Amino acid sequence: MTTERSVGYVRPSSGVLTEEGAEISVASLPAGGSVLRIDGLVLYAPGKPDSERVPADVHRLVVAVTPEKGVEVVRTVSSPRAIARVIDIVNRLRRPSYLENPGGPMITEQMARVDLVIRFYEGRQGADLLASVDEHPLLGAGTGNVLLWVAGKRQPILQDGTGALARAVSQLAGVPIVS
Numbered sequence: 220m221t222t223e224r225s226v227g228y229v230r231p232s233s234g235v236l237t238e239e240g241a242e243i244s245v246a247s248l249p250a251g252g253s254v255l256r257i258d259g260l261v262l263y264a265p266g267k268p269d270s271e272r273v274p275a276d277v278h279r280l281v282v283a284v285t286p287e288k289g290v291e292v293v294r295t296v297s298s299p300r301a302i303a304r305v306i307d308i309v310n311r312l313r314r315p316s317y318l319e320n321p322g323g324p325m326i327t328e329q330m331a332r333v334d335l336v337i338r339f340y341e342g343r344q345g346a347d348l349l350a351s352v353d354e355h356p357l358l359g360a361g362t363g364n365v366l367l368w369v370a371g372k373r374q375p376i377l378q379d380g381t382g383a384l385a386r387a388v389s390q391l392a393g394v395p396i397v398s
Contacts, residue, residue, distance in 0.1 A: 227258075238262040271367070271374045272310045273350040277302050277339040282388055285334040296391055305337065305391070308384050309352060312365055312377035335388060352384070 227242030240260040247253050280296040296302060337352040353366040365377040365384065379385065 267310070267313075270369060270372070273306045273339055273352075273367075273369065274341075275306065276341055277306060277349055279340040280305060280391075281338045281340065282391060283334075283336045283338075284388065292393070294391060294393070301391055302339075305384070305387055306339070308387055309337075309350075309365070309367065309377075312379055312384070314375055315364070315378040335385065337388065 223244060223246040225242055225244040227240060238260070239262070242258045242260075244256040244258075245253055246256075278297065280302055281293065282296060283291055283293045285291040296305075335353070339350040339352075341349050349370070351368045363379055363385070365379050367374040367377060
């Protein structure tokens with residue numbers, strides 16, 4: 220009869236290492252002796268290049284929120300503080316974690332209850348579109364995948380696993396996205 224004992228840990232990390240962990244297992248062999256196995260895990264998330272970030276020279280946001288049952292609400296945001304907050308949230312979003320979601324990124328349109336679009340503009344009256352965000356957060360949780368376009372180019376899918384973007388936009392637009 221083989222007896223096995225294991226101990227391990229996984230912990231969030233900071234910087235480019237998103238998660239790290241180790242597992243140590245010891246098993247006794249039926250004919251005598253033991254086997255030792257040590258597994259290590261490190262998940263690397265490369266930093267985002269500037270081409271995948273919303274530029275800082277945004278002067279105006281146009282936020283459009285369409286609830287599943289309701290009318291689209293459109294708000295223009297020109298407060299530098301509010302704009303900086305939204306840009307910071309978007310620029311902090313990372314690509315989906317394959318430990319949390321081993322199947323890869325999932326576009327939640329089938330389950331979506333809200334359509335959220337944010338457009339980032341340069342200049343007070345100008346129509347120079349710098350970036351655009353399209354998210355379909357789950358109503359109540361506010362979590363979802365974020366599609367980002369910068370300078371007209373689609374960027375890799377980002378994950379808003381905490382609902383931070385939906386919460387911020389909910390406050391700015393005065394529309395209940397998260398509970």
